[in-house]
Each structure stands twice: as C-alpha cells, then as structure tokens.
C-alpha cells in the first residue's frame with residue numbers, strides 16, 4: 287500500500303496571471319474548494335496519509351492552507367459546515383503534511399528530488415496538481431500494480447497526434463495485459479515532449495505516477511536537458527533501462543486546469559454537480575444558453 291504522495295507545487299502559474307500574482311495557482315478555487323484540496327481528496331481516497339508538498343518560499347499561502355486555524359473551523363461550524371471543519375482538522379493529526387522547498391525553477395525532476403528526505407525508502411505517488419481526476423481509482427490502481435510487481439507505474443492516455451508534443455511519450459514493449467486488474471503495458475523508454483514525427487507511440491504520461499524509491503538516484507544523476515530543466519521523464523527513462531516500467535492506461539475523467547479553458551471546465555463541472563448550488567446553477571446555465579442561441 288502506498289501512503290505517501292508528493293505534490294509539486296512550486297511553479298509560478300504564469301498561464302493564469304494576473305490571478306497567480308498574489309494567489310498560488312494551486313489555491314485558485316473550483317467553486318469554494320481550492321484545486322489543491324481536490325488533489326488531496328483524491329490522494330486520501332487512495333489511502334494516502336502523508337502529503338509531501340514541494341513548494342517555494344515565495345508561496346507561503348500553501349502552508350497557511352494546511353495550518354490549523356481554530357477561528358476558521360469555528361466559522362465553518364457556525365455555518366453548519368462542520369464536515370469541512372473536520373476535514374481541515376485532519377491535517378497535522380491523522381494526515382501528516384510535510385513541506386519541501388524548491389527555490390529555483392529547475393524542473394519537475396528537480397522538484398521531486400527535493401522530496402527525497404521526506405519520502406524516505408518507500409514507494410510513493412507523484413500527483414501533478416494541474417490535472418484533476420474524477421476519482422481516486424487511477425491512483426489506487428497504480429498502487430496495486432506497484433504492490434504486485436515491485437516496479438514503478440505511470441498513468442497513460444492515448445492522445446491525438448497533434449497533442450503528443452505536450453507530454454512525455456512512452457515506447458511500449460510487448461502487448462497490453464492485465465496487472466492488478468488494470469490494462470497495462472510495459473515500456474522501456476520515454477521521451478519528453480517529442481515532435482510528432484519523433485514520438486515513439488501515442489501513449490502520453492498524464493500526471494499520476496507510483497514510483498519506487500530507487501528513482502531518487504536516477505533523479506540525482508540527471509543533467510539539464512535542452513530547456514535547462516531536470517526532467518522526471520529522463521529519470522524514468524534511466525530507470526526503465528534496468529527493467530521495463532508499467533504504463534497503466536487510464537479511463538478516468540481528467541481535466542487539465544493549468545490553462546484558463548480547462549479551469550473553466552473544471553469550475554462548471556463542479557458547479558453543475560454541486561450538492562448545494564447545482565440545481566440553481568443548472569437552471570441559470572440552461573436559461574443563459576437558451577438566451578444566447
């Protein structure tokens with residue numbers, strides 16, 4: 287069972303400026319919940335009880351979000367939202383929250399390397415907070431693959447050709463098979479953001495990984511690529527040369543909230559299904575859509 291999740295959250299969120307000038311992108315709200323809370327909910331739903339948040343000292347609001355604050359909890363109680371207060375009280379009690387700092391923008395590989403001391407010698411998840419998943423099943427599935435095989439696993443999705451250059455793309459070996467109850471493929475190589483013609487397949491890494499701790503030595507050995515950044519993808523490629531890694535083909539709902547359109551979709555999705563405001567929002571949305579037609 288994997289109980290630690292590393293969440294890299296040191297980025298500057300330039301695609302969401304000027305909102306991110308003062309508010310970290312991970313705390314932008316999806317209705318009344320910060321996006322980061324949805325990532326944490328997904329992690330906790332898959333059995334995580336230790337969050338390692340890799341952040342920057344220029345984003346103190348992230349730590350503040352996890353700090354206990356009796357006056358916030360009391361206000362929530364007064365509003366009849368005791369379950370939210372209970373959820374916030376879990377941080378620092380039954381859910382441990384550690385912070386690691388990445389003070390220079392040296393890439394995702396560097397960010398994960400910064401979490402080494404907090405993670406220790408055990409398998410762990412990496413969750414990229416720019417991607418929201420509809421539930422915890424993908425993460426739980428990746429953990430099952432690692433438990434069954436003792437080899438790292440990444441989540442994959444088949445992408446249209448035009449989008450391959452935005453992702454890490456794997457080179458699969460052999461056929462799809464069932465591992466831990468999921469459709470999975472072994473892969474021996476992975477390239478970060480290849481041109482369409484150089485892409486080894488149409489299987490893109492999406493932002494969920496279940497990794498074994500030997501990846502930290504591969505991360506430490508990285509040298510900067512052409513962008514000057516240390517890529518997690520390059521460490522995975524090094525690890526996969528020793529033994530193929532697993533790619534789990536995901537069918538879970540996914541929204542990329544790192545850009546304004548995706549963020550809007552996530553907000554509307556959450557609003558439509560919102561337990562308190564969903565009905566009124568749906569009425570408003572359909573009346574507005576009719577008025578526009």
Ligand code: G1P
Pocket residue numbers: 394414417452453454455478479490491492493517518519
């Ligand atoms: C990162 C990874 C890439 C992966 C992608 C998933 O890229 O480097 O391999 O496919 O996340 O979203 P980024 O989107 O941070 O540029």
